Amino acid sequence: MKTLELHTADGRCIARHVYMACSFRSRCLGLLNRADIPEEEGLLLVPGGSIHTIGMRFNIDVVFLNRQMRVLELVEQVPPWRVVIAPRGTRRVLELAGGKIAATRLTVGTYLMVEALTTNAGERPKACQRSPIQFSLRLPVDRRCTGSIQPQCSARARILRSPPPYLRALDAHAETRPSVGN
Incomplete structure (x- = not known):
């Protein structure tokens, strides 16, 4: 066995x-x-x-x-x-x-x-x-929308791709901070 x-x-x-x-x-x-x-x-x-x-x-x-x-x-x-x-x-x-x-x-x-x-x-x-465990793991990489819901889906995709507000604030603060150095 x-x-x-x-x-x-x-x-x-x-x-x-x-x-x-x-x-x-x-x-x-x-x-x-x-x-x-x-x-x-x-x-x-x-x-x-x-x-x-x-x-x-x-x-x-x-x-x-x-x-x-x-x-x-x-x-x-x-x-x-x-x-x-x-x-x-x-x-x-x-x-x-x-x-x-x-x-x-x-x-x-x-x-x-x-x-x-x-x-x-x-x-x-x-x-x-012969092949006791067979599986595939599918991860949602890029959702594609077609038909009447395409405008809603692409708006949601833009929201998901942009960084969250707290990270945007950190990035803006990092850009305006003076550099310390020589």
Whole structure:
């Protein structure tokens, strides 16, 4: 089985051995057949949604992620025999040992990055494991407006491109200050 190593953008390790559950059967079983989950392990459900801890014997922390691996919601110390509803936009769910969210100071809005990918020798790759994490991050660089709202949009773009008033005042003050020197 392939394992992932997940880190935050600032380098904090979330889990060193994260197993992927891609098939319907592996997602349904999840952590049910385990007596405990070690501190450095986790389970990534792909695709993910709402989860349950029915039949489990230990508490878990649950991290709901969107397609870009951004944390949407954190649920700490979910006890056995509970159901947790996923927030809108959830595409992956990360199940960790109870208390791991607090230990790693994970917060909503953090992006998780895949640092390492390992496989057991001789194991045949499955379809969903060939490229386990695929995402694109689109940042609004330049908005283009067309049609009837173009005058409004270009006026807003001019406002966004000009420096805020407090910076304009600082720039004007800097230009009029006499130079100190020889």
